[in-house]
Amino acid sequence: MSTPFTLIEGGLTGAVSLRAELRHPSSLREPEVEAWRSLMARVLEPSVYADPDFTLTVAQHLADGRTLALLLVWQDGLRVPTLRGVLPLQLPARQGLAGRARLWRLPLAGTAEAAIDAGHAAAVLRTALDHLRGSPLRLVDLHWPDLRPDSGLAVALGEAAGSTGRRLAVVDQEEMTAPDPAPLTLPAGRTSLERVRDPVRLRDAVEHFLVLDARRGPGSLLADPTTATAFRVVTRRFAHRGQACVDLVRRDGEVVAAAVHLATGRHDTIWRQAGLCLAQGPALASAPARIEALVTVEASGGARRQPERTSLRRLMRLRA
Numbered sequence: 001m002s003t004p005f006t007l008i009e010g011g012l013t014g015a016v017s018l019r020a021e022l023r024h025p026s027s028l029r030e031p032e033v034e035a036w037r038s039l040m041a042r043v044l045e046p047s048v049y050a051d052p053d054f055t056l057t058v059a060q061h062l063a064d065g066r067t068l069a070l071l072l073v074w075q076d077g078l079r080v081p082t083l084r085g086v087l088p089l090q091l092p093a094r095q096g097l098a099g100r101a102r103l104w105r106l107p108l109a110g111t112a113e114a115a116i117d118a119g120h121a122a123a124v125l126r127t128a129l130d131h132l133r134g135s136p137l138r139l140v141d142l143h144w145p146d147l148r149p150d151s152g153l154a155v156a157l158g159e160a161a162g163s164t165g166r167r168l169a170v171v172d173q174e175e176m177t178a179p180d181p182a183p184l185t186l187p188a189g190r191t192s193l194e195r196v197r198d199p200v201r202l203r204d205a206v207e208h209f210l211v212l213d214a215r216r217g218p219g220s221l222l223a224d225p226t227t228a229t230a231f232r233v234v235t236r237r238f239a240h241r242g243q244a245c246v247d248l249v250r251r252d253g254e255v256v257a258a259a260v261h262l263a264t265g266r267h268d269t270i271w272r273q274a275g276l277c278l279a280q281g282p283a284l285a286s287a288p289a290r291i292e293a294l295v296t297v298e299a300s301g302g303a304r305r306q307p308e309r310t311s312l313r314r315l316m317r318l319r320a
Contacts (some may be wrong), residue, residue: 016075016077016120016123017075017076017077018073018074018075018076018084018120018123018124018127019073019074019076019127020071020072020073020074020127020128020130020131021071021072021074021131022069022070022071022072022089022131022135023069023070023072024068024069024070025055025056025059025060025068025069025070025088026059026060028052028056028070032072032083033052033056035081035082035083036052036083036086036115037051037052038083039083039084039085039086039115039117040052040115042117042118042119043115043116043117043118044116044117044118044121044152044153044156045114045116045151045152045153046267047111047113048262048263048267048269048271049106049109049111049113050086050113050114050115051115051238051262051263052086053234053237053238053241054106054108054109054234054238054262055086055088055106055113057230057233057234057237058106058107058108058109058230058234059088060230061226061227061229061230061233062107062108062226062227062230066090066093066104067090067091067092067093068088068089068090068091068104069088069089069091070086070087070088070089071085071086071087071088071089071128071131071132072085072086073085073086073124073127073128075120084116084117084120084123084124085114085115085116085117085120085124085125085127085128086114086115086116087103087114087116087128088103088104088106088112088113088114089101089102089103089104090102090103090104091137091139092137092139099137099138099139099140100139100140100141100142100143101132101137101139101141101142101143101297102142102143102144102145103142103143103144103145103146105145105146107227107230108227108230108231108234108271111145111146112144112145112146113146114153116153116156118152121152121153121156122156122159122160122163123160124156125156125157125159125160126160126163126164129142129160129161129164129166129295129297129299130164130299132297133297133298133299139297140296140297140298141294141295141296141297142294142295142297143292143293143294144157144292144293144294144295145173145290145292146173146290146292147173147290147291147292147293148289148290148291149170149289149291154291154293157293157295160295161295164299164300165299165300166295166296166297166298166299166300167295167296167300168293168294168295168296169293169294169295170291170292170293170294171291171292171294172289172291173289173290173291173292175289175290190251190252191249191250191251192249192250193247193248193249193250194247194248194250195245195246195247195248196245196246196247196248197239197242197244197245199236199239199240202235202236202239202244202245202246203232203236205246205248205258206231206232206235206246206260208246208248208255208258209246209258209259209260209272209274210222210228210231210274211255212255212256212257212258212274212275213272213274215274215275216274221272231272234262235260235262238262238263242264243262243263243264244260244261244262245260245261246258246259246260246261247259247261249275249276255275256275256276257273257274257275257276258273258274258275259272259273259274260272260273
């Protein structure tokens with residue numbers, strides 16, 4: 001089932017037609033994944049964790065029994081449909097009862113991420129909310145955590161809610177505690193740094209990282225084989241695109257610290273670090289406070305549409 005939405009773009013002669021659909025993550029075909037990758041170059045709030053190679057991998061390996069879905073928003077009227085938005089959602093576990101959809105807080109990322117086209121953000125979110133309203137899932141609201149108050153996504157969500165008369169509640173989000181830094185204890189000897197980019201050699205570098213990380217004990221990646229598998233697959237997929245590298249620090253030939261990077265250039269993100277803290281860097285500024293938003297999917301004054309017969313029932317039977 002898809003929900004249409006039409007807007008008039010200033011300066012253009014025609015209307016932009018948007019439609020939304022809910023899909024199980026495993027149902028996406030390669031052309032749809034490629035459309036998602038193309039969207040990443042136009043997103044309002046860039047995040048490597050909103051990339052399909054990250055989101056689809058953790059959905060495959062780390063769903064832990066959750067009912068997951070991707071809310072896709074497409075633009076028609078072009079030679080081929082253009083993907084304008086992807087919202088990874090966790091749907092209510094109890095089917096048939098009114099419930100809440102949540103933007104999924106991705107494992108191995110720790111935040112909820114969405115890929116929204118910067119040029120159509122408010123329209124994409126209105127289309128998404130309209131689709132949730134008209135679905136047979138009986139959803140009453142959408143919970144969106146991990147928003148920065150001054151972010152473009154927060155502004156667009158407020159605009160989408162206000163333009164349709166939807167209730168929007170915003171509260172401060174409890175800060176997530178960061179792990180304590182590794183102690184500054186260095187073995188004697190000569191230190192060298194190597195950055196590994198080659199996909200073949202990167203596999204060995206990832207294993208070096210995992211061995212260092214395992215020293216954390218029960219909370220390490222290797223302590224959960226499924227998590228370790230997801231970690232390996234993500235790095236392999238990004239490395240295949242030339243979008244991953246591993247920094248290895250050796251002391252007298254022994255690897256004593258490592259860091260895994262995803263993406264390149266200004267979007268380079270240090271995903272994970274392990275081993276010794278080799279230097280006392282400058283004091284880091286505290287991360288900006290986050291908020292969480294709760295927006296109703298029912299627009300004020302509008303009659304709820306009757307649910308359509310759809311293959312979405314199959315989606316609800318699938319347990320990721």
